[in-house]
Amino acid sequence: MVLIVHSRGLIYVWCLPISRPCVSIIYPELFCAAGSMGGGIRYQNGLKEKIDQAIPKWQQTDFGFFLTNGDQDRPEAFKDFSETLKANQIEHRV
Numbered sequence: 571m572v573l574i575v576h577s578r579g580l581i582y583v584w585c586l587p588i589s590r591p592c593v594s595i596i597y598p599e600l601f602c603a604a605g606s607m608g609g610g611i612r613y614q615n616g617l618k619e620k621i622d623q624a625i626p627k628w629q630q631t632d633f634g635f636f637l638t639n640g641d642q643d644r645p646e647a648f649k650d651f652s653e654t655l656k657a658n659q660i661e662h663r664v
Contacts, residue, residue: 595621596620602633603634605637611647635655635661
């Protein structure tokens, strides 16, 4: 089986912590885009280090993120992650 990374995206609706962007962070080589429809990303439990490890792969595959929360959710839920993506020139929309 041939995996075509440049045509595979991942979207998740927040219901459990594991359903957040963790899958695309832990396995950055499997996807070219990811979206989150709620929740947020908190730099805890080693997630910041996993993001730092994923950044070079995201840069190689022209990875993109779409991150959104409802108007009653934490408005700054993706702030730190968004700043990390911007600093590393990873395409994203919040």
